[in-house]
Amino acid sequence: MKYFVTVNGRTHEVQVRERLGELTVEVNGKPLDIAYEEVDNLGQVAVRCEGKSFGLSIEGDDHRLGAVIAGHLYAVEIEDERERAAHAAERTASKGGGMIKSIMPGVVVKLLAQVGQAVEKGQPLLILEAMKMQNEIVAPSDGTVQAIHVKERDAVGSGAKLLTLKGN
Amino acid sequence: MKYFVTVNGRTHEVQVRERLGELTVEVNGKPLDIAYEEVDNLGQVAVRCEGKSFGLSIEGDDHRLGAVIAGHLYAVEIEDERERAAHAAERTASKGGGMIKSIMPGVVVKLLAQVGQAVEKGQPLLILEAMKMQNEIVAPSDGTVQAIHVKERDAVGSGAKLLTLKGN
Amino acid sequence: MFRRILIANRGEIALRVIRTAREMGIDTVAVYSEFDRKALHVRMAHRAVALGGNTPRESYLDMDKVIAAAKSSGSEAIHPGYGFLSENAVFAERVMQAGLKWIGPPPAAIRAMGDKITSRRHMRTAKVPVVPGLVDPVDDAKAAREAAREIGYPIALKAAAGGGGKGIRVVHAEKEMEGAFRTASGEALSSFGDGRLYMERYLDSPRHIEIQVLFDEHGNGVSLGERECSIQRRHQKLIEECPSVAITPQVRARMGEIAVQAGRAIGYQNAGTVEFLWSQGEFFFLEMNTRLQVEHPVTEMVYGLDLVREQIEIAAGKRLDAGMGKLQPRGWAIEVRINAEDPFNGFVPSTGTIRNLRAPGGPGVRLDAALYRGMEVGLNYDPMLAKLIVWAENRPMAIQRMIRALQELNVGGVRTSAPAALIVLEDQRFQRGEFDTHFLVGLDLSQPREGEDVIVAAAAGLFRHLAARRRALSSDNLARKAWSDRARSRTTSYPTPGSRGGTR
């Protein structure tokens, strides 16, 4: 199985082959001599590679995960070949338009814009309160507010749709 | 369901009733106002009872378990009604005779008695080595060695049968 | 000494107080919201009283419930921890009116320092140097703009009733004043019910240096050295040290004297912290925190004492030990706050369930946490999950030890501030002691960590591959369903009905 693994913005092709119950790994076409052993079912992994040893903590799902090595976090995205093709098609289709999503869970304290309103890049659109800190969510570019998906006092999760902005 | 729970040598009757998804508990015929909540699937339990709070660590199986409260270990045995009856019958049947079992895992270093040999209480029967310490296993009472279930260099687990002694 | 005390708090600080009280042979009573009913502070206390509710307001901020819990449990005193009701003079009064001892300063001292404007007036009277700025709060952005012209930019806007970094904004130019005032005032109103802000000069390359003080009921007061808390963001501290590279023994002695003078001026008792802004050799009174400080452990490790024990003994009427003022600092201590937030994404809060925990250990490492596997991290409470503290013989060794300890730590299930702390500790400027309160904000956290990308890519591929393989093993839907049912039921709680009426 081939996976496209993006670490720190760079994508690596990871080929995992299974033969007689053993796995071989190639990264970017080159075989990698790696011992990968799960220590428990909580993401603790003992990895040894080219004499070096690593205690990895991995968690996440099939598509996004975080790997911690010696306290440093590597954010990882994974696609298999089918997913990669599908995502590429998606990206081409959704060009333009701007959905503003919440980057944190919180409560909408105040809406500062209305549907149809023209806004400038950097203009505050709403105030989101999280952990008692109020954060202004600003327009990422000039445009017009096309839709508002929340109302004041709404609790929103991370990634929730807040507003749709139509670019000029 | 009624359980016979032996803690520190004293047996308590614990009656657990389930009604509409909630449990009630009686111990020795008296209702007990106890909140029992499992924190994780590793035996961590939050218990509150009569104003007191306990962080219990429980582990074991249906019949024998250990419960740790604030560092102190309570060894517990549990039987349900059916098991209690069966065990009682067993105990009556197996009166007399003496199976000597290993109380620790180890290696049999030396046999000091033979089948048919008469031994006195306290006489060494074999030497068991565990963690590099040699331990003499002695006769619990006067008797005759009826059978030896191990040979020298055998590795034995905890609870393994070592010798059968026939009482005089 | 008290036989039983109630701890009106949650999380690591509740556990911190429980630990010392247990060591003193004092019975401990925890209180808890519905959300916290399995929390470690509940399990580690001798007794627990349910406050109900899930928000702070329904539980830990509800004075009636907390005082009722203390009375019903037979507690003799209340320790408020930090946050929640710890700096609430009304609560302190009500505790005392209920016939309980308050493990904290007198209400009048809390009031004198609770409002920043009042506290500055007190300090000016007591000849304690304060930062240039307005004495009176301003009500709107227009008044703020006018006042700012006199004080001069940059200007700090701070909630008159605030604390903990809430309702604070720095304004660099007049055009930013409108927006800054709106959000700061809004936060202040929402957090403290008072939207007034006060203004002061924002000092150049300032360091946040604070002095730990202790006063007993018999007129004795001591200072216990300084803490360096300049590594902060939005006035939320991330890394604290004791001592500070910036402070000479002479300055330490002088700051200590002034801090004790500040406390005396308001009739202070119990443990407190006098915060100063230090800038180019000068220092100015900032505020006094009339409670135990989050970062108190660094002082404990360097001075070799237990500040919570001192608090309890002072509240019980004990005199400060004669040797207390003569304690000598030994070595260097550093604390890192482990917050549930994503430092690579603007420090936004991170929520989730704690899946895995690996506590660092070995020489000189202390972990103050109330974490447990299975704990849910939500948005209702403070994002601070844990404090990691190290001690070593000197600052370079303490920095290396903290780096090592952070490398060992693993908190799975949420993102934490730990990687950001690691980047600060590895920074050459930090290691040379060249930093101020702007250091953290100016740090570029976007730089990706290099080096092990290929290993990570391979491990991630194997992780996904093996996960898929395991799923394939559970061959049909029925099996899958049984699995998930079972997994779910393994941690379900089965409260008995009787317990509802009791302490839950």
Added chain:
Amino acid sequence: MFRRILIANRGEIALRVIRTAREMGIDTVAVYSEFDRKALHVRMAHRAVALGGNTPRESYLDMDKVIAAAKSSGSEAIHPGYGFLSENAVFAERVMQAGLKWIGPPPAAIRAMGDKITSRRHMRTAKVPVVPGLVDPVDDAKAAREAAREIGYPIALKAAAGGGGKGIRVVHAEKEMEGAFRTASGEALSSFGDGRLYMERYLDSPRHIEIQVLFDEHGNGVSLGERECSIQRRHQKLIEECPSVAITPQVRARMGEIAVQAGRAIGYQNAGTVEFLWSQGEFFFLEMNTRLQVEHPVTEMVYGLDLVREQIEIAAGKRLDAGMGKLQPRGWAIEVRINAEDPFNGFVPSTGTIRNLRAPGGPGVRLDAALYRGMEVGLNYDPMLAKLIVWAENRPMAIQRMIRALQELNVGGVRTSAPAALIVLEDQRFQRGEFDTHFLVGLDLSQPREGEDVIVAAAAGLFRHLAARRRALSSDNLARKAWSDRARSRTTSYPTPGSRGGTR
């Protein structure tokens, strides 16, 4: 300073050395048996070299493999930890012959102290007081019986080549000599390949007091106070303290001088421990451990230094710091060994898989362990899983802190010695300081813990009831099978074939 060192050990002591080396910026190389391939010391090291095998002899005791690992990994020095090859003069020599630095004393010093008979001869020459007894070992029980008549009962039988409590028996009367000699000699033969025993008077109410020493390569030597190690069973220590209630500053100074004298007499270098038997004001040389001692952390916490760092710096040729001899003790430290054994069943070894871990935390608590969830505890290695160490301002506070820390600790999956330590710490005689090396053996551990029996009974009933309920949910065999398959596969390892040839 070294750029890379190899740690020829496993478990907590391997991790202990890795921690300090990481803090010093030194690359660390772990070695591991097949059994230990997922162990924490492997994961926390920068590099790891497989030794193969599962028994000590096939792995950590195999000199060829260890030295080859050091060479192949580019290591410059070897730290042996304690146990295994740490007191093996031949190994030390072979390390040096291989062009590597040996982080330990010179082979001649190891030899001088390795054989107890030789060491006593050396000490007599150096005017160090030794316990009355035979200088030459005896070969059989008959010779022992005759010699015993001269020395007088009680007599201690000790392996001539021994250490760590193996091959030691106390004989109170002549009729016990035959059996005691047989088992002690058998153990000695099996452990050290030498069944000879030596004999000495067993002192009345003895305390085991030991002195930490450090010597550099330049002729400087210092002592760093004493450790009290009298709480032991079969010469396996359970609880250690620094300092000791029995030792006055004058006696401490005198013992320190004698310990340094003992080290000098044999040309000692690096860290070592001189053990004394203290009895009614007198003290006698017992033996010298020519390595880092298990209980070294109590000295570190009271004297404020890192002994492993000192070891590495001494091996790298550094002079002892001039201030080292002037370090003043501060407060009190206690260590408890957490062994995998059942104290309520004659301390028999306990095996299993570590299911759950809860590390204690908060002020003054240090945990030195290499434990992880999923770790298998078998019989191949030492039963010591962890060391819990606390520091506090004085002995009563340290005792209460250790009790509190033990209450917080949970090691699930095996029985441990922790409850026994708790019983010792709660004992009034121990708290008053009235104990000797017989204290632990004389302790009645059969007394059941009272008080919470009803709660425990109810919780156990609910635990079983809910477990049964969950099993009922997985309604048929297929589902059950899928569950167990999956559970099993979740922790399976999938080594890649290429790695077989490499570092595994």
